[in-house]
Amino acid sequence: MAQHLGLDLPGQLLADGFDRVHENVHAVCEGLDAGALSWRPAPGANPVGWLVWHLTRVMDDHVCGVAEALGLPGGEQRWLADGWCERLALPYPPQAHGYGHTAADVAAFAATADDLLGYHDAVHAHTLGVLATLADHHYAAVVDPGWDPPVTAAVRLVSVLDDAAQHVGQAAYVKGLLG
DSSP states (O other): OOOOTTSOHHHHHHHHHHHHHHHHHHHHHTTOOHHHHHOOSSTTSOOHHHHHHHHHHHHHHHHHHHHHHHTOSOOSOHHHHTSHHHHHOOSSOTTOOSTTOOHHHHHTOOOOHHHHHHHHHHHHHHHHHHHHHOOGGGGGSEEETTSSSOEEHHHHHHHHHHHHHHHHHHHHHHHHHHO
């Protein structure tokens, strides 16, 4: 468990949760080649690589959305700002993050573990940086009024963390099926 000195208690708890996801992403990608990352246990199932890409894209998109909504630094996605979109060269539109992907979209996924981990490392570092800019009053601020009730920064960040933890668990399960 990492110590995040200088962060408020909610920030420390969130950072610890994101650190755990980060460690698990590395563990699940370890030793997998591009074929294993794309392997699907059934035609409609998601492979390890796609799950890791998806959880990272959602984290990148949503954490940047929190920063932008609060008027804080960190509103640029690593996917676009750092060129990860071009580097991974996936057959998806630049703004895609996996929501609404069909089985055919998922089947088109292909990437290396090094590229996935590089992108995830960049997003993880960026996420910790955004968390470091938050003060207690930011957590209650509405970042998405389009829901009933409107979504606060705290709710969005916990939602992203929960989603990432679930997807990395799914990826670990699929890796286990590889034998």
